[in-house]
Amino acid sequence: MSFKDATLSEVDSAVQEAHVAFLSYKNFSGKKKAAFLRAVADEIEGLGDELVKTAMSETNLPEARIIGERGRTTGHCRMFADYIEEGSWVEARVDTAIPDRTPAPKPDIRKKLVALGPVVVFGAANFPLAYSTAGGDTASALAAGCPVIIKAHPAHAKTSELVAKAIFKAMQTSGMPKGVFQHLHGAGFEVGQALVKHPRVKAVGFTGSFAGGKALFDLANQREVPIPVFAEMSSINPVVLLPESLEKNAKGTAALLAGSITLGVGQFCTNPGLILAVEGKGLEQFITELSSEISKAVPGLMLHEGIAANYVKKMAEALAQKGVKLEVQAATESSKGDKNQGRPTVASAPAAEFLKNPSLAEEVFGPFSLIIRCKDMTELNSVVSHVHGQLTSSVIGEESEVSKHPSLLNILTEKAGRLIINGVPTGVEVCPSQNHGGPFPATTDSRFTAVGTDALKRFARPVSYQNFPDALLPDELKNGNPLGIWRIYNGDWKK
């Protein structure tokens, strides 16, 4: 079964319907939108085994991973449901009037976040469920009050179609207007481009390659009315191994890193692609231990042929660079007989070469990691200063050693959206404190997260209401605070 690309007229109809739906959906109570999101979660669970099998067959991902991803998808739908039902996310501020203030009376002003408008979400190749049709972008946009138009990822179009069916069913059972959710196929660029250029579209969510994300970002900025694009694109997630701690625990550190490098065949945006360490006994032992772990690793199948071919090509390019030495590469499993096997691979290069050669800082999407051998901490700091914006930066070291290097943490903060001590970047917890984002080119907008409750702020903007009669105010701003939300009331936090 394959799906026909949407025509340009179908794109237009979908967006126009989304706009009409927006004008009512945006005003729905948190409770009503929450019921819809919970129904989406229920209906996805209701798809049962068919969803798991379809996703497995389209992505090569194992059953446990798909089931885990389904849990994460229904989990974030329910998390956003709880969050908007509680309601404080609108950042309500109330400043009451002071009519007798001199020289001028102070008017009554109140403010809250409102929904941006129809949002286009591109399904992500590497997360057929959690970042696709009912993924984090969709759930957060719907939670904020924005209709969503999905451009299904062609590599898992059937999975996308199934999830869309579940969402359409949830719309019916929870009384949502037609157009709150739309699902379009498009194997080429045309459908996506038409969606991003449509005047009624107000924001875009994308997870994928740098080339793809940057193209959408540029397109959106060239519109007559530019719109925000939240693209998560490219990150090599540097991991700094502090020398004293490494010498004490080379073996444990190697096991930790090997697990993170090979997890999900390295197909995570948080894969540790760059390891920074100071030359010495600790590093040599670490490389020996890591090589031993990696050589034992069983190569998994990558998501699809295109991604596997790209991995082989990019890795070969990296290995061909001056100063780069292959440390270890896992053997393919001949029994699998599939050229899509992503072989875990670790190489190393001297810091001096890394500093001279920008291509070594580019992402190799897959289970590949490059160790940068630094002469000393000064050179390591130079390498850190040199890397681009990242989703994460990690430091492996004991507290006493980490605290000796305050400038290292200070610079790492400039480079990433999440800092980790004694841990690996893979594993993105879905919670209020999560920031899955980071300076360009990790994302196109470092001021927002794609994971966790704050993700819905991407799809909202503030509006002030001045001198409004109480009855005409949104409930969140009414005098009696009927929703019982947290507000800044005349300068103080109050419930």
Next chain:
Amino acid sequence: MSFKDATLSEVDSAVQEAHVAFLSYKNFSGKKKAAFLRAVADEIEGLGDELVKTAMSETNLPEARIIGERGRTTGHCRMFADYIEEGSWVEARVDTAIPDRTPAPKPDIRKKLVALGPVVVFGAANFPLAYSTAGGDTASALAAGCPVIIKAHPAHAKTSELVAKAIFKAMQTSGMPKGVFQHLHGAGFEVGQALVKHPRVKAVGFTGSFAGGKALFDLANQREVPIPVFAEMSSINPVVLLPESLEKNAKGTAALLAGSITLGVGQFCTNPGLILAVEGKGLEQFITELSSEISKAVPGLMLHEGIAANYVKKMAEALAQKGVKLEVQAATESSKGDKNQGRPTVASAPAAEFLKNPSLAEEVFGPFSLIIRCKDMTELNSVVSHVHGQLTSSVIGEESEVSKHPSLLNILTEKAGRLIINGVPTGVEVCPSQNHGGPFPATTDSRFTAVGTDALKRFARPVSYQNFPDALLPDELKNGNPLGIWRIYNGDWKK
């Protein structure tokens, strides 16, 4: 006295110094940054009469306005000082670890906002104090922890130089590192462009023309690493006069609007440039009353020759459009003998012409307002749907009549950052609930305000700290909450 343009090498030095200062300044406590902002306010007051006289001579603005603007400038410096000293603005979220969670342990993650980096601020022609050298952009960026590089507005360069002197003095008395504030002159585009293109610059604040703001926005997006530009550009601030209420109070409404149109010679971004009403007795009486008020108005001098010439040109263009009828124009005062007089002017046009002619929706910067005569509320709603993004939208009408038109308010919300009932858009209160911003082209980013405490969020981004030992966490995220700020702690608001 005139000032030499900064050379490109001076631009580079200024930004490099700002970057070095950033690496320490961003970590200063709220208390320390607050002391600096308060010192800035004190030093500006210490400039005394010299500042008032200089600003008056450079801008043609009257003494009371300059003194008022100075109060607003020192006021927002102190407001941001209080806000960051209190500290809850960093949106701290704490999620503690659950080591025994299955299937995977939950790590400890915490999040807060951090400063973006050096910010370039362009002085605004129409606010020599409140939106220029120590204006809202500067104060909010400094509050967030970002050094500021000012590109002084050439029309009030001496005023800018005086304020810069005050800030440099405040830096000394409050122990700020060199480079936290920089002041550059540039009469042409070269200095501004070099600043926006500099790799160490992380954001831009601008208030001025659409052409200027859009050019900076495009330049910033074309950088290798794009950066946000907060440009406040163009708004005609529609005011809807509801028919029944208008018939009851045409005179009062006319007096209210006349005051707003002529305030500050119409040189506010919130000037009511578009008035929408339904044809009938009420509207005719309103026009008669408004004409009477406007014809009595005394034209003030505009900021400088360029702005006055632009006003005359744009107004002539508007008046030359098909269907546009001049209703009233205040006479010049021959005793003033200055061609820079901005003559308050009101014209009208049928809705049908407005809907056909995009040029009628363009801003005429100055005391000009265009009344759109609508056949009925349906046509009025079409006009509202047709206007671009705005800073404000106002509705003048009794509560009972406003509540009869829910779709009007619903669409107005899509068009503006601030909605006003029974009030005029001029007069922008500085408070937590203020949103001075709006959909494009009013600003380049509708998700942020340029006025009020939330303005500092423009210059911050979130960072998560995963698995950090308590001692290595920023104070805002430490277990004991030593700063006593509001945080979301395991999902609940707590202090």
